[in-house]
Amino acid sequence: MAPTADHLKSLSALERKVLWLASWTIHNANHIRENEDGLKVGGHQASSASLATIMTALYFDVLRPQDRVAVKPHASPNFHAIQYLFGKQTRDRLENFRGYKGAQSYPSRTKDTDDVDFSTGSVGLGVAQTLFSSLVQDYVKAHGWAKDRPEGRMVALVGDAELDEGNIFEALLDGWKQGLRNCWWVIDYNRQSLDAVVREGLWERYEQLFKNFGWNVAIVKYGSLQQAAFKEPGGDKLRHWIDNCPNPLYSALVFAGGAAWRKRLNDEIGDQGDVSKLIEKRSDDELAALMNNLGGHDLPALLEAFHGADPEKPTCFICYTVKGFGLPMAGHKDNHAGLMTPAQMEGFRAKMKVRPGHEWDKFEGLDNTETLQAFLDKVPFVSGGERRLTAPVIPVPDTLNVAIQPVMATQTGFGAILNEIGRGDDEFAQRIVTTSPDVTVSTNLGPWVNRRGLFAREAMADTFKSEQIPSTFNWEFSPKGQHIELGIAESNLFINLSALGLSHSINGVRLLPIGTLYDPFIARGLDQLNYGCYQDARFMVVATPSGITLAGEGGAHQSIAQPLIGMAQDGLASFEPAFVDELATIMRWSFDYMQKSGGEVSERNWLRDETGGSVYLRLSTRPIEQIKRDMTPGLKQQIIDGAYWLREPGPNCQVVVAYTGAIAPEAIAAVGLMAEDRRDIGLLAVTSADRLNAGWTAAQRARERGLVHARSHIERLLGGLQPHCGIVSVIDGHPATLAWLGAVHGHRTRALGVEHFGQTGTLADLYKHYGIDTNSIIAATEAIAPGRPMRYLKAL
Numbered sequence: 001m002a003p004t005a006d007h008l009k010s011l012s013a014l015e016r017k018v019l020w021l022a023s024w025t026i027h028n029a030n031h032i033r034e035n036e037d038g039l040k041v042g043g044h045q046a047s048s049a050s051l052a053t054i055m056t057a058l059y060f061d062v063l064r065p066q067d068r069v070a071v072k073p074h075a076s077p078n079f080h081a082i083q084y085l086f087g088k089q090t091r092d093r094l095e096n097f098r099g100y101k102g103a104q105s106y107p108s109r110t111k112d113t114d115d116v117d118f119s120t121g122s123v124g125l126g127v128a129q130t131l132f133s134s135l136v137q138d139y140v141k142a143h144g145w146a147k148d149r150p151e152g153r154m155v156a157l158v159g160d161a162e163l164d165e166g167n168i169f170e171a172l173l174d175g176w177k178q179g180l181r182n183c184w185w186v187i188d189y190n191r192q193s194l195d196a197v198v199r200e201g202l203w204e205r206y207e208q209l210f211k212n213f214g215w216n217v218a219i220v221k222y223g224s225l226q227q228a229a230f231k232e233p234g235g236d237k238l239r240h241w242i243d244n245c246p247n248p249l250y251s252a253l254v255f256a257g258g259a260a261w262r263k264r265l266n267d268e269i270g271d272q273g274d275v276s277k278l279i280e281k282r283s284d285d286e287l288a289a290l291m292n293n294l295g296g297h298d299l300p301a302l303l304e305a306f307h308g309a310d311p312e313k314p315t316c317f318i319c320y321t322v323k324g325f326g327l328p329m330a331g332h333k334d335n336h337a338g339l340m341t342p343a344q345m346e347g348f349r350a351k352m353k354v355r356p357g358h359e360w361d362k363f364e365g366l367d368n369t370e371t372l373q374a375f376l377d378k379v380p381f382v383s384g385g386e387r388r389l390t391a392p393v394i395p396v397p398d399t400l401n402v403a404i405q406p407v408m409a410t411q412t413g414f415g416a417i418l419n420e421i422g423r424g425d426d427e428f429a430q431r432i433v434t435t436s437p438d439v440t441v442s443t444n445l446g447p448w449v450n451r452r453g454l455f456a457r458e459a460m461a462d463t464f465k466s467e468q469i470p471s472t473f474n475w476e477f478s479p480k481g482q483h484i485e486l487g488i489a490e491s492n493l494f495i496n497l498s499a500l501g502l503s504h505s506i507n508g509v510r511l512l513p514i515g516t517l518y519d520p521f522i523a524r525g526l527d528q529l530n531y532g533c534y535q536d537a538r539f540m541v542v543a544t545p546s547g548i549t550l551a552g553e554g555g556a557h558q559s560i561a562q563p564l565i566g567m568a569q570d571g572l573a574s575f576e577p578a579f580v581d582e583l584a585t586i587m588r589w590s591f592d593y594m595q596k597s598g599g600e601v602s603e604r605n606w607l608r609d610e611t612g613g614s615v616y617l618r619l620s621t622r623p624i625e626q627i628k629r630d631m632t633p634g635l636k637q638q639i640i641d642g643a644y645w646l647r648e649p650g651p652n653c654q655v656v657v658a659y660t661g662a663i664a665p666e667a668i669a670a671v672g673l674m675a676e677d678r679r680d681i682g683l684l685a686v687t688s689a690d691r692l693n694a695g696w697t698a699a700q701r702a703r704e705r706g707l708v709h710a711r712s713h714i715e716r717l718l719g720g721l722q723p724h725c726g727i728v729s730v731i732d733g734h735p736a737t738l739a740w741l742g743a744v745h746g747h748r749t750r751a752l753g754v755e756h757f758g759q760t761g762t763l764a765d766l767y768k769h770y771g772i773d774t775n776s777i778i779a780a781t782e783a784i785a786p787g788r789p790m791r792y793l794k795a796l
Contacts, residue, residue: 003061003303010375011299013366014085015056019326020352021081021094022048024359027345029097045339049330050190050296050323051075051157055082057302058155058186060376065384066152068133068506070118070126072159072188073106080107083114084362086382091360109535115387117506119535122527124165125495127185129531130154131175132492132499134183134314135484137507138457139433139500142479145509153311155184163187163206167491167528174492175314176213178484179457183314188296190323203318210316218305220319223298225290234274241269242291254292254322254331258284261291292330296321391504394431394512396591400584404626410619410662411544413580415444417587418514422451428512428591433500435484436516437493441473443516443544445483450474453481490517490525494532494541501537501594501614512591513539519546519618520559533571533614538594540587544619546576547662547732548758548766555757563660563733566616567690573608574690576618576731577639578664579626582687583617585636590615607694620662620732622763641713642692643684647671650680653725655785656718656747658684658738660731663772667730670777673792678785684717686729689737696744718745726784728752730772750780 003011026045055071055078063069071079080103083089089103093113096102104111106121118133120126134154140146162168175183189203207217222230222239230239242250253260262279265287270276282290295301296319309315324330328344340348349356353365363369402417421429433455434445456477486492493515499506500513522529522543532539543562550557566574573593577583596612629635638644646668649656655678659667664685671683686692695712702710711719718741727749729738735753742749754770767773771780775793782790 003300006371007061008299010372011056011060013368013372014060014375015053015299016352017085017363017366018056018078018081019049019052020348020354020365021084021360022052022077023327023340023345023348024354025077025080025094025097025103027339028095028359029099045077045324045327045329048075048077049325049327050321051188052078052325053297053299054157054186054188054302054319054321055079057299057306058157059381060379061303062306063155063381064150064152065381065387066150067381068117068130068152068154070120070130070154070156071107071116072157072162073120073123073126074159075157075188076103076105076107076120079116080112080114085376086115086379088382089114094360117387119531121534122531123159124162124168125528125531127156127158127162127165127168128171128492128495129499130156130185131171131180131183131314132496133502133506134180135175135178135496136499136503136511137182138178139455139484140503140507140509140511142455142457143430146507149508151182151311153182153184155186158185158187160187160189160202167495169209170487170489170491171495172209172213174486174489174496177487180214180314181312184309184317185314186317186319188321189318190296190321206316206318214313216310216313216315218309218315218317220295220298220301220305220317222295222301222320223293224300225293225298227301229278229290232274232278234272234276234278237269237272237275238265238278241265251323251331254288255329256331258286258288261287292322292325294320294322297325388505389508391508391510393595394428394510394591396428396588398588400588402580402584404580406626407623408580408626409621409623410577410580410583411444411621412623413583414542414544414587414617414619415447416580417584418445419447419451422448430482431510432512432514433482433484434514434516435486435493435496435500437486437490437521438488439517440483440485443518443542445516446473449483452483453478454483454485455479455481490521491528493517494525494528497539497541498528498532498535498537501532501539502535504538510595512594514542515539516542516544518557519543519562520557522559522562522565526565529572530569533569536571537614538612539614540590540594541572541614541616542619543616545621546618547620548754548770549620549622549662549732549763551758551761551763551766554760558754558758560734560754560757562618563689563731563737566618567693567737569616571608571613572616572690573613573688574616574618575688576661576733577687578624578659578661578685581627581629581631582639582685583619585631585639586615586617586687589636589640590617607691607698618661618733622662624662624665638713639687640691641695642688642690643686643714643717645682645717646685647681647683649682649721649725651720653680653682653721654678654787655726655728655781656682656684656721657777657781658686658727658729658741660686660689660729660733660738663730663732663767666767666772666774666777669774670781673774674778674781674790677788677790678781682721686738689731693740714741714744718747721745721747723747726750726781728777728780728784730777732772748784750784752776752780 059082080089093103098105107116108119109116118126118129210217229235358364401420454477460477462476497513497515500511504510548558575586593612657667692714696714699710699712727747730752731737735751739751752772778790778793
């Protein structure tokens with residue numbers, strides 16, 4: 001149904017208001033940097049203006065409360081302006097745009113107070129997020145949850161230059177595999193990037209690409225004025241000229257204005273009678289308005305395209321726009337980071353009929369304000385109340401059961417724990433969903449998948465099973481399956497985890513996502529992992545194998561820096577257990593931690609224990625001898641806090657060996673051999689360098705704020721050591737992970753670990769090569785804790 005004239009009039013007025021408020025927000029900001037000439041830059045006024053009409057059509061007409069939007073990063077001023085008109089953004093935060101606690105320059109779920117669906121601070125990632133969020137919605141619906149909630153569209157507002165990002169095309173492939181629906185990507189096709197003008201004919205490549213992956217493609221190229229002009233005599237010639245005009249020339253003419261358009265058109269097609277009449281019947285301003293009237297700036301053209309989309313197929317809208325539309329810088333190739341000058345802003349103010357001192361008035365410069373307020377009150381998008389949903393906490397068993405073998409690897413233990421969970425069918429087991437980039441079997445998810453199945457919206461049989469060919473794995477797809485199979489793309493893994501980990505807020509249904517991958521390949525999806533944590537998505541990353549375990553395969557499969565990534569990544573609690581009983585304790589705690597209520601990290605506790613977050617488990621394929629012991633509440637707490645004494649030091653301790661992960665046998669052997677020559681030696685098992693360090697940081701901050709008695713877990717553990725005691729730390733990873741331990745109380749420290757790309761060879765060869773074997777631990781001890789010669793040093 002075509003919109004009425006009054007409806008379009010209201011939308012047009014709101015479009016005008018969005019353009020003004022967004023431009024004024026940027027211009028007014030005190031935190032825009034100045035370039036070497038003293039001119040303010042970095043405001044993205046042009047990028048924001050490019051999307052003003054599209055966002056007006058979407059937010060004030062097309063979208064419904066269940067729809068979710070990832071806003072193009074540079075269009076955040078438009079978003080905040082729209083939220084301001086809805087009453088969900090405050091003037092003080094807009095006036096403090098880019099300032100401390102002000103509206104964010106890129107929309108943020110965690111930093112902004114208005115209604116942000118997806119953080120879009122990293123270019124390109126919000127686009128793929130909508131695809132996977134649509135798949136998660138299908139997952140939730142297929143499992144029979146959120147029945148009372150209508151399906152929403154997941155919408156990304158995309159800059160055409162953003163489509164250079166490789167993760168977007170990786171996502172397209174997995175979307176095709178999973179039968180993607182309810183997903184819109186609206187491309188702001190202004191043909192300008194930060195540094196250049198987009199290549200000719202790129203829209204054709206986009207169109208074919210999206211169609212190949214099963215998408216509908218809607219090209220919104222011509223506005224209503226242009227469509228009407230094309231029906232005039234000579235209009236076909238004008239259309240042909242527009243279609244063949246190079247992008248740089250079109251942009252340049254937009255900037256130059258009506259007289260430049262007239263000269264160019266007369267010179268090139270104006271000698272054909274009808275065309276000349278078409279051109280000459282319009283003033284310079286009217287001619288400029290006609291040529292600038294691209295589809296992305298025309299409300300009727302946009303509404304027709306949006307309302308005509310098929311929800312059962314994903315849709316790509318290629319909307320032709322002018323970068324900086326409506327502003328003096330429109331079309332100029334240098335407009336990306338530019339701002340209007342004070343004189344230009346005053347001219348813009350006059351054009352918008354905004355009086356000085358009334359810049360923030362809701363309907364300043366517009367007529368019939370009562371009608372506009374009534375229109376806003378009935379906008380469907382905000383008619384459903386609070387859009388950020390909540391979900392109840394899923395109860396976690398007090399203990400995660402696992403049959404521990406005498407010799408076992410933590411990766412095997414992980415698979416065994418999930419297998420035991422999979423035996424049951426309580427709510428806890430039902431809400432776990434796993435995913436992996438084509439390494440399901442080799443990360444020990446096979447038993448879980450055999451029990452719980454693979455997810456697909458339509459059932460697919462396991463051909464090997466139907467053909468009666470024996471196989472260890474039962475690979476059947478169904479709507480009830482609980483494993484999402486992905487291709488080899490770690491980028492997709494982390495964006496999928498981000499989407500799954502926001503289901504409680506987006507769909508009102510809590511999921512407990514677990515993603516597995518090889519530890520070395522975390523770096524392949526590090527930006528996406530950071531993006532998920534920044535959004536406060538909740539998931540568990542199980543990275544295995546780790547370190548130089550895959551000794552025979554060389555350096556490409558040997559992780560070095562990952563423990564430091566685990567320590568440095570905000571929103572991610574990192575663990576590296578050595579024993580399976582430690583792993584079971586950590587996983588049980590993690591499922592609770594992933595469900596904490598969120599919010600800002602308290603100044604009191606740098607560990608985020610009140611707010612929760614995601615979890616990273618660095619596991620190993622190396623089988624080691626397991627310890628038979630009772631897992632007491634006290635020991636459990638120390639494992640979670642980051643460390644415990646496997647061998648407590650005596651009163652005259654000369655050296656402590658601190659280890660992390662699967663290098664435990666070497667550390668244990670070294671302590672046993674050195675005990676005859678070094679007094680009261682201690683053995684510290686570090687299960688989480690991340691939480692141990694964060695606790696120490698929290699205690700120091702507390703003391704600096706006057707809480708003089710604050711003490712961290714590591715300070716208490718090392719508090720009884722004499723000043724002359726040395727610490728030798730060892731990890732199958734970068735030695736800096738534990739090198740800071742000596743700074744806690746000023747003890748001499750020798751940090752052992754891996755710093756260079758690996759060799760091939762046996763595990764023993766590589767441990768010796770890198771100096772993390774038993775002999776190296778003893779040699780390091782002798783160097784920092786001098787005394788009687790180590791009798792076993794030369795024998796090893």
